[in-house]
Amino acid sequence: MRVIILGDTHLGARGGSNHFSEYFNRFFSEVLYPYCEKNKIKHILQLGDCFDNRTNLAYKAFHKCRDIWFKEMGDRGISMHVLVGNHDIAYKHTLEINSPELLLGEYKHITVVNKPTQIELGGTKIDIVPWICDENEEQIKEFVKRKDRGSILLGHLELANFPMFKGVESHGGMSGTVFDGYNLVFSGHYHTRSEKGNIVYTGIPYEITWADYADPKGFFVYDTVKNTYEFVRNPLTMFEKIHYSNGSKVDIAK
Numbered sequence: 001m002r003v004i005i006l007g008d009t010h011l012g013a014r015g016g017s018n019h020f021s022e023y024f025n026r027f028f029s030e031v032l033y034p035y036c037e038k039n040k041i042k043h044i045l046q047l048g049d050c051f052d053n054r055t056n057l058a059y060k061a062f063h064k065c066r067d068i069w070f071k072e073m074g075d076r077g078i079s080m081h082v083l084v085g086n087h088d089i090a091y092k093h094t095l096e097i098n099s100p101e102l103l104l105g106e107y108k109h110i111t112v113v114n115k116p117t118q119i120e121l122g123g124t125k126i127d128i129v130p131w132i133c134d135e136n137e138e139q140i141k142e143f144v145k146r147k148d149r150g151s152i153l154l155g156h157l158e159l160a161n162f163p164m165f166k167g168v169e170s171h172g173g174m175s176g177t178v179f180d181g182y183n184l185v186f187s188g189h190y191h192t193r194s195e196k197g198n199i200v201y202t203g204i205p206y207e208i209t210w211a212d213y214a215d216p217k218g219f220f221v222y223d224t225v226k227n228t229y230e231f232v233r234n235p236l237t238m239f240e241k242i243h244y245s246n247g248s249k250v251d252i253a254k
Contacts, residue, residue, distance in 0.1 A: 001122025002041050004032070005154070005220035005229070007188045007202040008049035008085065011065055014208065016058025023238050025068045027206050031234050032219065033076060041221070042078050043121060047188030047202060048085025048131060048156030051099040055090055062103070074109040083113040084130040085156040085188060093134040116143035118150055122224030125150035127182070132157070132174070144179060151227070153179055157187040162201055164190045165211040183227065186220065193231065200229070207238040 014020045035041070051057070073080060082100045090097040100112040113128045116139060120126070127150040129140050144153065158173035170190065176199050179185045185199045192215055193203035206217050218233040242250050 001043075001124075001224045002039065003121055003222050003224065004036065004041055004044040005186050005202055005222050006032075006044050006046045007204045007219070008047065008087070008156075008191065009069075009205065010049055010052040010087065010208060011069070012058035012061040013052040016061035018060070018064065020208070020238070021061045021064040023236065024206060025065055026236055027234055028069050028072070031236065032205070033072060033078075035232060036078060037076065039221075044073070044078060044080040045126075045128075045154055045186075045222075046080055046082045047154060047186065048083045049087040049188060050082050050085070051088055051103070054087050054099075057099065057103070070104065070107050070110065074107060079109045079111070081111045081113055081119065081128065083128050083154060083156060083188075086131045086133075086158075089131065089133075095130055095133065095135065116140055124152065124224035124227075127153045129153065129155045141178065144181065149181060151182065152184040152186070152222075153182045155179075155185065155187050156189045157185075157199075158189055159187070159199065162190055162196065162199070163192050163194050166192045166215040168211075184229075186222070186229075206234055206236065210239055213239045213241070 084095050084098045084100060088098045088100055089095050095114050098114060101114060104110045104112060114130055117128045118125055132140050159176045160170055160173045162170055164170045176197060182198060187199065187201050190201045191204045191212065194201045202220050204217055205219050216233050218231055220229050220231055222229045242252060
């Protein structure tokens with residue numbers, strides 16, 4: 001069984017800009033869903049920060065995106081697990097109020113994960129943990145130590161010594177050794193792709209700020225039978241640079 005591993009989507013980013021909403025929509029309608037259809041993939045695992053703003057919703061962005069993201073997903077027979085990320089919660093110390101539960105409850109094909117959970121897909125046991133905060137830190141530390149843990153873990157982890165953006169490393173956060181018991185760990189949160197040991201940061205599926213320029217974006221495909229994964233690049237970009245010197249031969253329309 002092959003499943004999509006999808007990083008932070010940040011619906012409503014850039015103040016709910018119509019330009020960015022349309023760009024995000026193109027990723028779903030022109031890249032992700034056609035790939036799923038072509039490869040007969042019916043499940044997505046989304047790694048948190050589905051929404052961008054922790055205290056406010058950009059209504060126009062949600063209106064513009066919801067049918068293309070969530071309704072279309074159900075119409076295509078695709079289901080999705082969404083774990084709660086730090087941008088999804090109203091308070092830093094608790095996950096009690098979170099946007100995925102409040103906004104996605106109407107969709108029967110979407111499951112929101114707000115506590116440590118194990119699922120099974122294609123014969124593979126997968127542990128999923130939401131954003132770690134004061135409320136659940138001890139619970140999650142115990143969850144990942146248990147003997148019947150899955151072979152892979154999905155999270156929205158803030159780990160030290162991984163790049164947050166291209167060329168910018170995080171020096172704070174937990175040690176990745178906490179998750180040494182897993183064969184493979186996929187995490188959202190940081191916006192650039194990186195791998196170290198058993199940990200894979202997926203990065204985000206599209207460009208959101210200039211920090212994302214010239215940093216390939218996309219999603220991962222995980223094979224639960226072969227225990228292999230591959231990166232699929234999103235060919236759509238938002239930011240372009242033009243080098244101007246006594247005129248430019250570049251088509252600036254884009």
